[in-house]
Amino acid sequence: MQLVLGGGGGVKTSSMSTVSGEGNTAMSSEDSSSPDEAELELGLGLSLGGFKAQQTAVKTKYARILTAKDLPSGVSTSSSCTSSSSSTLSRANATAGTKRSADSVSAPNGASSQVVGWPPIRAYRMNSMVNQAKSVATEEYNSVIGKNKNNTAVLDKTNNGSNMNSNNFKVRTSFFVKVNMDGIAIGRKVDLNASGCYEALAQTLEDMFLRPIPTINAMRSSAPEHNLMVDATRCPKLLDGSSEFVLTYEDKEGDWMLVGDVPWGMFLSSVKRLRIMRRSEATGLAPRLQERNGRQRSKLI
Amino acid sequence: MVSLCSFISYYWEEEKRMNYFPDEVLEHVFDFVTSSRDRNALSQVCKSWYRIESSSRQKVFIGNCYAISPERVIERFPALKSIALKGKPHFADFNLVPHEWGGFVYPWIEAFARNRVGLEELRLKRMVVSDDSLELLSRSFANFKSLVLVSCEGFTTDGLAAIAANCRCLRELDLQENEVEDHRGHWLSCFHDSHTSLVSLNFACLKGDINLGVLERLVARSPNLRSLRLNRAVPFDTLQKILMQSPNLVDLGVGSYVHDPDSETYDKLVTAIEKCKSVRSLSGFLDVAPHCLPAFHSICPNLTSLNLSYAPGIQGGELTKLIRHCRKLQRLWILDCIGDKGLEVVASTCKDLQELRVFPSDPYIGHAAVTEEGLVAISSGCPKLHSILYFCQQMTNAALITVAKNCPNFIRFRLCILDPTKPDAVTQQPLDEGFGAIVHSCRGLRRLSLTGLLTDQVFLYIGMYAEQLEMLSIAFAGDSDKGMQYVLNGCKRLRKLEIRDSPFGNGALLMDVGKYEAMRSLWMSSCEVTLGGCKTLAKKMPRLNVEIMNENEQTDFIFDDAQKVDKMYLYRTLAGQRKDAPDFVWTL
Numbered sequence: 001m002q003l004v005l006g007g008g009g010g011v012k013t014s015s016m017s018t019v020s021g022e023g024n025t026a027m028s029s030e031d032s033s034s035p036d037e038a039e040l041e042l043g044l045g046l047s048l049g050g051f052k053a054q055q056t057a058v059k060t061k062y063a064r065i066l067t068a069k070d071l072p073s074g075v076s077t078s079s080s081c082t083s084s085s086s087s088t089l090s091r092a093n094a095t096a097g098t099k100r101s102a103d104s105v106s107a108p109n110g111a112s113s114q115v116v117g118w119p120p121i122r123a124y125r126m127n128s129m130v131n132q133a134k135s136v137a138t139e140e141y142n143s144v145i146g147k148n149k150n151n152t153a154v155l156d157k158t159n160n161g162s163n164m165n166s167n168n169f170k171v172r173t174s175f176f177v178k179v180n181m182d183g184i185a186i187g188r189k190v191d192l193n194a195s196g197c198y199e200a201l202a203q204t205l206e207d208m209f210l211r212p213i214p215t216i217n218a219m220r221s222s223a224p225e226h227n228l229m230v231d232a233t234r235c236p237k238l239l240d241g242s243s244e245f246v247l248t249y250e251d252k253e254g255d256w257m258l259v260g261d262v263p264w265g266m267f268l269s270s271v272k273r274l275r276i277m278r279r280s281e282a283t284g285l286a287p288r289l290q291e292r293n294g295r296q297r298s299k300l301i
Numbered sequence: 302m303v304s305l306c307s308f309i310s311y312y313w314e315e316e317k318r319m320n321y322f323p324d325e326v327l328e329h330v331f332d333f334v335t336s337s338r339d340r341n342a343l344s345q346v347c348k349s350w351y352r353i354e355s356s357s358r359q360k361v362f363i364g365n366c367y368a369i370s371p372e373r374v375i376e377r378f379p380a381l382k383s384i385a386l387k388g389k390p391h392f393a394d395f396n397l398v399p400h401e402w403g404g405f406v407y408p409w410i411e412a413f414a415r416n417r418v419g420l421e422e423l424r425l426k427r428m429v430v431s432d433d434s435l436e437l438l439s440r441s442f443a444n445f446k447s448l449v450l451v452s453c454e455g456f457t458t459d460g461l462a463a464i465a466a467n468c469r470c471l472r473e474l475d476l477q478e479n480e481v482e483d484h485r486g487h488w489l490s491c492f493h494d495s496h497t498s499l500v501s502l503n504f505a506c507l508k509g510d511i512n513l514g515v516l517e518r519l520v521a522r523s524p525n526l527r528s529l530r531l532n533r534a535v536p537f538d539t540l541q542k543i544l545m546q547s548p549n550l551v552d553l554g555v556g557s558y559v560h561d562p563d564s565e566t567y568d569k570l571v572t573a574i575e576k577c578k579s580v581r582s583l584s585g586f587l588d589v590a591p592h593c594l595p596a597f598h599s600i601c602p603n604l605t606s607l608n609l610s611y612a613p614g615i616q617g618g619e620l621t622k623l624i625r626h627c628r629k630l631q632r633l634w635i636l637d638c639i640g641d642k643g644l645e646v647v648a649s650t651c652k653d654l655q656e657l658r659v660f661p662s663d664p665y666i667g668h669a670a671v672t673e674e675g676l677v678a679i680s681s682g683c684p685k686l687h688s689i690l691y692f693c694q695q696m697t698n699a700a701l702i703t704v705a706k707n708c709p710n711f712i713r714f715r716l717c718i719l720d721p722t723k724p725d726a727v728t729q730q731p732l733d734e735g736f737g738a739i740v741h742s743c744r745g746l747r748r749l750s751l752t753g754l755l756t757d758q759v760f761l762y763i764g765m766y767a768e769q770l771e772m773l774s775i776a777f778a779g780d781s782d783k784g785m786q787y788v789l790n791g792c793k794r795l796r797k798l799e800i801r802d803s804p805f806g807n808g809a810l811l812m813d814v815g816k817y818e819a820m821r822s823l824w825m826s827s828c829e830v831t832l833g834g835c836k837t838l839a840k841k842m843p844r845l846n847v848e849i850m851n852e853n854e855q856t857d858f859i860f861d862d863a864q865k866v867d868k869m870y871l872y873r874t875l876a877g878q879r880k881d882a883p884d885f886v887w888t889l
Contacts, residue, residue, distance in 0.1 A: 122395070125478065238628075266482065
């Protein structure tokens with residue numbers, strides 16, 4: 001998953017067209033409402049303005065966590081007004097004679113773009129395609145009496161593989177849920193379909209919440225990119241019990257559950273939102289949590 | 302329908318001479334009229350026909366569950382036995398409608414139960430169905446026979462357990478593409494040992510394990526079973542046992558189809574399949590070892606419907622080999638890995654083909670494996686084709702013009718180019734002329750979805766020629782308000798219009814506000830309409846619900862009329878503003 005910072009210019013707000021409706025740039029909700037100025041544009045997740053803003057996307061591929069400093073005073077990141085005005089902009093540009101489709105097909109590697117709700121495939125079918133793509137890639141045919149194929153350990157290998165293999169743009173439906181972390185007033189949103197497995201989700205959330213925020217200047221040098229790559233190889237802490245925080249979710253019945261117990265597909269079908277909870281507050285969750293705490297403590301001893 | 306109209310006009314003349322025609326006779330005649338549309342027509346002839354028709358109608362279709370209250374339906378149709386309800390707007394299928402928008406079935410079931418409706422059949426699409434609803438349903442209607450859920454959510458296998466346990470007369474349980482939370486397998490055991498009336502069972506969309514012994518016993522005691530669709534937890538050898546028990550199946554959905562073709566079980570399966578001479582519809586293959594497919598070659602010649610769209614494991618040679626055996630196919634759903642060449646095989650084999658759907662096979666790669674060539678091949682080989690859904694990499698005007706000439710009988714034409722603003726792949730022109738040819742040639746076209754680079758011109762054509770058009774889906778198309786205006790002006794039969802990411806604004810929205818009462822609904826997202834425009838519309842048309850969706854709950858948004866509205870869904874209704882709308886939905 002990449003965070004994208006789009007530069008200014010004529011297609012300045014076009015990445016917002018992909019933001020529309022799902023509110024996936026939940027950067028800071030303290031935004032003002034004026035939609036005018038946009039030196040910088042925010043795009044969270046894989047949204048890069050889809051077919052309209054490939055050029056912009058290409059220039060600014062690399063990720064960093066955007067802070068309040070980056071927010072121009074006028075941009076309302078999650079307001080629908082910018083998102084629809086941006087689609088106007090992009091539509092206007094489309095008819096202004098630029099051959100957009102040619103641009104989008106020749107999108108360079110790694111620049112993945114995502115338009116909400118495109119292609120128009122029923123979510124059920126989309127989810128099953130995603131799951132089947134993973135299981136077809138990893139299993140040889142077996143004569144074992146068919147069991148449920150939701151094997152997350154298998155899934156995460158192929159998930160990372162397919163994410164990196166896509167050369168032209170990936171399009172899929174997204175499934176955004178809110179994420180709040182104890183002690184942080186402003187929440188975020190994460191696309192569970194972009195993660196595809198627990199490990200990826202935890203990594204994404206760690207990148208969002210637990211990474212120390214670099215300064216703008218620091219990001220411009222190559223060193224932080226190196227850091228990012230180093231960080232990516234560390235095991236996600238939110239899942240293995242070594243962090244001060246635990247990852248929990250609210251299910252459809254309103255109960256708060258520990259993330260990671262059920263197969264990924266089942267999790268997707270019942271999760272409503274996520275919360276990164278302080279371990280100290282998480283007592284009273286499933287007993288397994290305390291068991292983990294116990295194990296951790298005894299390991300340290 | 303033609304004879305019905307002549308009957309009506311004859312009667313109209315007669316009525317002027319005779320003052321009455323016994324109700325019982327009329328009712329008897331009306332019994333032969335089954336479609337909702339025809340019955341609606343009957344009820345508009347005169348007051349007594351309205352009265353008789355309403356009191357005798359058993360099967361009701363409600364296209365928008367918020368258009369009318371359940372009480373009112375019950376009041377008008379006291380003989381109600383079978384009802385179909387649709388909830389969320391179509392674009393909810395693509396995650397464009399926020400979660401928890403609505404579409405709850407519980408109030409309907411509760412009203413039916415309270416009013417002692419003799420409900421026997423319930424068919425729901427895009428609705429939220431809670432376990433409580435299923436529980437209430439299962440306990441409230443002694444003669445309940447058929448439950449069909451399409452693209453619904455909100456329930457678990459516990460709700461299914463209630464249905465299985467309590468609906469003793471249940472004949473049909475058909476679950477299509479629902480998001481079901483699976484609590485693992487025990488629901489099937491809830492069918493009583495004395496339950497022998499099952500005719501149709503489809504649980505292909507369930508993700509969890511099934512108690513295989515229970516399934517086998519259920520099938521064994523269901524002599525009337527004609528339709529069975531299994532999920533991927535049902536393995537090869539269970540399939541073989543089931544088929545031995547049910548040689549009279551008409552519709553089969555294979556679950557997991559993975560086995561060693563050199564085994565005894567495989568041979569037994571071949572024998573079992575050969576006995577299934579009635580199978581006309583085949584689907585599933587959710588896990589598949591393609592070299593085991595030849596076992597099905599013996600029933601392929603009888604198939605009229607084949608759905609391999611969930612079987613990415615069937616590709617290339619194995620796929621075309623299978624298709625070559627299916628000469629009587631009328632309906633085919635496949636994945637684009639069949640390729641243009643594979644479609645040529647379909648075109649040369651399946652001369653009776655009426656409906657084709659080609660879905661993309663890989664969500665991660667932006668390349669579909671079929672192009673305009675496959676579509677042209679199909680159109681020239683299959684003259685009876687009337688419905689198509691085609692996801693492809695590219696399209697050309699020339700191809701569409703050829704398709705229009707070859708197949709003037711389209712009633713549903715849905716084209717989805719994966720890059721939605723892509724122009725003609727050869728000329729780089731907009732695809733206006735191609736789609737124009739389609740609407741010009743296919744005078745009976747009722748449903749159309751467009752993609753590609755499209756200007757206002759295509760909408761001019763649609764307005765001019767698409768006289769029978771009822772549903773139109775637009776994405777990333779058009780240049781100005783004129784586009785939408787052409788459509789609203791021209792398409793007299795339009796019922797559902799859904800638009801996303803297109804530059805249509807208040808000028809188009811407000812051009813003919815009365816039109817929306819003649820339509821079921823209008824969806825516009827990421828367009829140019831503003832809050833002020835929506836407010837004006839809502840004020841002028843009190844019998845429309847104009848819903849604005851703002852997922853981000855920014856309250857300052859509400860006060861600025863010049864703000865563009867991200868999502869608007871409006872629909873005609875007799876029920877007034879709905880009371881179950883969540884916070885982010887604002888009805889103006």
